[in-house]
Amino acid sequence: MQIEGKVVVVTGSASGIGLALVQRFVREGAKVVASDMNAEVGAQKAAETGVRFVQANVAQEADIVRLIDDVYAQEGQIDLFCSNAGIAIGAGPETLDKHWQLIQDVNVMSHVWAARHLVPRMLERGEGYLLNTASAAGLLTELHSAPYAVTKHAALAFAEWLAITYGDRGLKVSCLCPEGVWTPMIANAPILQQTAVTTDFLADKVMDALVAEQFLITTHPTTLTGFGQKASNYDVWISKMKHLRKKAMALLGQDREAFAAATGAAEQAMPVRDAEKA
Numbered sequence: 001m002q003i004e005g006k007v008v009v010v011t012g013s014a015s016g017i018g019l020a021l022v023q024r025f026v027r028e029g030a031k032v033v034a035s036d037m038n039a040e041v042g043a044q045k046a047a048e049t050g051v052r053f054v055q056a057n058v059a060q061e062a063d064i065v066r067l068i069d070d071v072y073a074q075e076g077q078i079d080l081f082c083s084n085a086g087i088a089i090g091a092g093p094e095t096l097d098k099h100w101q102l103i104q105d106v107n108v109m110s111h112v113w114a115a116r117h118l119v120p121r122m123l124e125r126g127e128g129y130l131l132n133t134a135s136a137a138g139l140l141t142e143l144h145s146a147p148y149a150v151t152k153h154a155a156l157a158f159a160e161w162l163a164i165t166y167g168d169r170g171l172k173v174s175c176l177c178p179e180g181v182w183t184p185m186i187a188n189a190p191i192l193q194q195t196a197v198t199t200d201f202l203a204d205k206v207m208d209a210l211v212a213e214q215f216l217i218t219t220h221p222t223t224l225t226g227f228g229q230k231a232s233n234y235d236v237w238i239s240k241m242k243h244l245r246k247k248a249m250a251l252l253g254q255d256r257e258a259f260a261a262a263t264g265a266a267e268q269a270m271p272v273r274d275a276e277k278a
């Protein structure tokens with residue numbers, strides 16, 4: 001897909017990867033609509049970039065419908081919809097059900113709801129593109145947070161299913177699976193910071209993949225190396241991950257179990273932000 005002149009929607013546009021994608025798409029000549037749950041910062045960043053902003057909480061299907069309808073009413077169509085908003089919360093099975101539900105809604109169901117309301121329109125038109133942000137955690141794992149690892153696996157599985165099912169009917173799908181990227185999301189994950197790439201580097205990768213209409217977008221060669229190791233010998237891969245987890249916990253400055261036993265607050269390794277507590 002050539003991005004110039006296309007109508008593009010990006011969720012999670014107020015920060016990090018979403019903001020970088022908005023800025024890059026604008027530079028490439030797209031007509032971008034930025035969207036975020038955070039109305040204040042989202043509107044400010046959109047104004048700085050010179051794009052229209054629509055507030056939407058992607059954990060609510062009604063908000064996604066409102067966003068899509070708004071763009072069809074104002075811009076006339078959607079060529080590329082980037083389901084990018086995501087959160088990283090929780091730790092192990094002790095993570096509260098309401099936090100499992102929240103991360104499931106933000107990281108997975110938002111992609112389902114966007115597809116539910118966009119795919120019929122895109123199929124009718126015979127074209128359309130969905131760029132869904134999952135994570136390398138969807139191919140490998142996430143050492144700090146089971147809810148993050150699980151939901152990113154699900155996001156990747158859903159993107160694969162869409163590509164297989166509708167690929168011959170004009171729908172293009174790409175799934176973004178970065179390892180560490182320098183954004184606020186990895187503030188509590190020093191192991192990811194060690195090899196983190198910039199959002200500009202990521203935006204280059206995304207642009208190349210969109211032009212090539214390539215399904216899987218990665219940022220680090222280690223992602224596919226690790227995925228190959230996982231496929232060829234799961235037990236060896238799990239051993240390697242156990243070592244890496246020890247390193248990650250040491251870098252975090254605390255052993256998770258010791259921390260949890262001492263404080264009863266295992267979830268703090270991936271803190272639930274105030275806005276997500278409700």
Ligand SMILES: NC(=O)c1ccc[n+]([C@@H]2O[C@H](COP(=O)([O-])OP(=O)(O)OC[C@H]3O[C@@H](n4cnc5c(N)ncnc54)[C@H](O)[C@@H]3O)[C@@H](O)[C@H]2O)c1
Nearest residue numbers: 012014015016017037057058059085086135180181183185
């Ligand atoms: N940073 C990384 O290392 C990394 C690696 C792999 C995948 N990802 C994924 O990339 C995506 C973007 O992450 P980021 O690093 O830019 O994080 P970020 O925290 O910098 O930005 C996330 C944005 O999403 C918004 N958001 C959160 N919940 C929302 C909701 N319910 N509705 C609408 N907007 C919401 C936030 O307000 C924020 O502006 C996420 O899906 C994340 O899981 C990030």
